[in-house]
């Protein structure tokens with residue numbers, strides 16, 4: 001069933017289609033049932049908490065990137081909460097420990113710094129270490145956690161065996177929108193570098209970046225890869241923590257044409273923004289599909305679609321349409337639910353910096369301190 005866009009009175013709006021979300025969740029659930037792996041939602045990619053009851057019907061919980069996401073996971077879903085950050089802060093770690101079932105440290109130094117504190121607050125908490133398998137087929141460094149000088153995860157050289165008595169699991173995350181063969185490559189490197197530790201672990205977390213719900217992804221092969229891995233390692237528990245695969249192609253961003261100007265070509269100014277509302281189109285970069293439109297010049301009327309901000313590069317791309325665009329027409333960007341509004345707010349739930357004034361006498365006054373509520377209330 002497709003959305004009746006006549007219902008849309010106000011733009012811009014992201015519309016998440018629940019049936020499509022549930023279809024993705026069913027695919028992930030099949031993987032859980034047939035491979036024995038547990039799947040948890042990476043909130044960094046999709047955190048629309050009004051859908052959490054539905055998500056909780058299928059998935060085992062959430063993976064959080066810090067205090068705010070951990071709190072959202074606990075309050076909004078209340079299933080397993082795994083929390084990882086490149087580095088934790090003293091003033092947040094106790095609350096994170098209370099909220100989490102599992103804390104994933106990025107380095108042995110963070111583990112040694114905080115292990116006693118978190119165990120004191122939450123004696124049943126599990127601890128793990130994110131390792132860097134030093135192998136990734138990610139095509140761009142921006143999305144490659146194993147790129148040169150990466151801070152993400154502990155390399156084999158930096159793996160201090162003194163951590164072993166304190167950890168229950170190992171995590172890696174080395175994929176970005178990739179298929180099973182890329183995972184197989186990572187697993188090979190992981191087992192080569194860290195294989196001797198697996199028998200001491202309760203679980204191994206394969207991270208995210210599995211493009212599972214994309215058409216053509218070989219789900220059967222993923223199930224087999226997980227089953228084979230578990231067979232090789234005494235049935236160790238396996239986690240996957242996708243974000244994108246949950247939110248993949250489950251909704252749109254609807255915007256309106258505000259004005260059309262001509263500077264060598266027609267440019268439609270929209271009431272949305274690539275920079276503010278669809279940031280990966282610039283960061284990745286990639287070209288979003290627009291409903292009813294084709295590449296430039298394929299159809300009769302070509303426009304540059306542009307955002308309503310001052311950034312010169314706030315441009316979604318050139319698209320062609322069968323009919324001339326008019327002011328007030330709706331432009332529908334496809335697949336805009338993952339990594340969009342989570343970034344508009346506070347990516348990874350990271351706290352916004354406070355705002356302060358410093359007067360002539362050099363006295364500093366904080367005028368705004370952002371809280372968990374600021375994070376949560378900008379989602380839905």
Ligand SMILES: Cc1ncc(COP(=O)(O)O)c(C=O)c1O
Pocket residue numbers: 042044045063084173175176177207208209210241242243244245
């Ligand atoms: C540690 C970790 N886990 C899971 C994910 C989710 O990845 P994706 O949304 O690509 O599945 C990410 C994404 O950056 C991540 O850094």
